[in-house]
Amino acid sequence: AFSMCGLAKEYESADNEEKNPWLVSISILRSGRGTEACKGALVSEKYILTAAHCFTIDDRADQITVKIGKKNMEVASLKSHPQYTVGKLRNLGIPEFYDYDVALLELKEKITLNSQARAICLPCTAGTTRALRRPHPQTTCRDHEEELMAVGIVKALFVTPCRDKYTSTRGLRRRTVRIKNNDKKQSCEADAIKAKQYENVTDVSQVVTERFLCTGGTEPEVDPNTCKGDSGGPLIIAKRMRYIQVGVISWGVVEVCKSTPPMECQSDKEFQEHAPSHARDFHISIFKVLPWLREELRDEGLDFL
Numbered sequence: 422a423f424s425m426c427g428l429a430k431e432y433e434s435a436d437n438e439e440k441n442p443w444l445v446s447i448s449i450l451r452s453g454r455g456t457e458a459c460k461g462a463l464v465s466e467k468y469i470l471t472a473a474h475c476f477t478i479d480d481r482a483d484q485i486t487v488k489i490g491k492k493n494m495e496v497a498s499l500k501s502h503p504q505y506t507v508g509k510l511r512n513l514g515i516p517e518f519y520d521y522d523v524a525l526l527e528l529k530e531k532i533t534l535n536s537q538a539r540a541i542c543l544p545c546t547a548g549t550t551r552a553l554r555r556p557h558p559q560t561t562c563r564d565h566e567e568e569l570m571a572v573g574i575v576k577a578l579f580v581t582p583c584r585d586k587y588t589s590t591r592g593l594r595r596r597t598v599r600i601k602n603n604d605k606k607q608s609c610e611a612d613a614i615k616a617k618q619y620e621n622v623t624d625v626s627q628v629v630t631e632r633f634l635c636t637g638g639t640e641p642e643v644d645p646n647t648c649k650g651d652s653g654g655p656l657i658i659a660k661r662m663r664y665i666q667v668g669v670i671s672w673g674v675v676e677v678c679k680s681t682p683p684m685e686c687q688s689d690k691e692f693q694e695h696a697p698s699h700a701r702d703f704h705i706s707i708f709k710v711l712p713w714l715r716e717e718l719r720d721e722g723l724d725f726l
């Protein structure tokens with residue numbers, strides 16, 4: 422039998438891990454400089470998909486610990502996308518370049534999949550064909566892209582920590598955002614150069630390449646924004662209670678969370694106040710890094726189409 426990807430407990434009293442059993446917290450221990458925190462998504466029994474910018478070239482696998490469900494696991498290897506080069510545009514006065522900002526962490530041992538640890542569905546795998554209730558093997562990767570990333574505004578979600586106002590413990594909250602795929606894509610991407618580090622950028626396409634999906638802003642509705650700590654987390658499309666990862670959270674124009682503590686889990690506010698209309702978030706599209714994913718995950722039984 423195959424492990425069903427992208428399934429979660431939906432009942433209210435389920436715990437955070439059961440509601441988001443693919444969400445991984447990543448800590449990178451750096452001697453003397455505390456830990457960097459990022460998020461990731463479990464994509465098979467042994468691999469976590471995250472952002473390459475969470476790591477520096479000196480980081481080694483044994484400095485990284487990941488938390489899946491309630492378990493801390495050790496990492497055997499870290500592999501960033503070969504075309505990720507954060508310093509590529511430094512000579513143009515552009516300090517950080519996030520193109521191909523994806524990485525895979527291989528666990529030292531396979532995780533036992535259960536209600537608190539389960540893989541999310543990756544597009545262009547047989548698991549996503551099943552999750553979309555489409556016929557296998559007739560359904561193609563193109564069919565997945567057409568169904569998931571229809572032209573226009575596409576509703577998606579990401580998961581971020583929140584503060585439980587009764588127990589003041591850490592909870593998790595799903596935030597709904599809209600991917601701008603149509604004529605709104607242009608104006609979404611144009612706001613990228615409002616990031617302070619990008620004042621030397623003359624042409625948006627220098628920093629927003631074809632790999633990116635764009636969310637955030639106030640049109641057609643106000644979107645919540647990501648925080649630095651959300652880096653590497655999955656951008657998810659929910660289809661009939663199955664969860665499919667279409668992006669990896671890479672970077673945002675405005676750090677709205679630095680000044681404010683994590684939102685209350687119980688509050689019905691959908692977004693941080695005072696998020697300016699140019700507060701956009703950029704995610705690496707899974708569809709744009711498939712050849713690399715197929716190669717790196719070829720032995721994971723994911724049945725790429």
Ligand SMILES: CO[C@H]1CCN(Cc2c(C)cc(C)c3[nH]ccc23)[C@H](CO)C1
Pocket residue numbers: 517616617618619647648649650651652653670671672673674675676677702
């Ligand atoms: C080029 O400079 C810009 C890019 C990175 N931004 C930091 C950042 C990272 C790294 C990752 C995620 C997910 C973020 N979500 C919101 C901000 C933010 C800075 C400061 O906002 C501006």
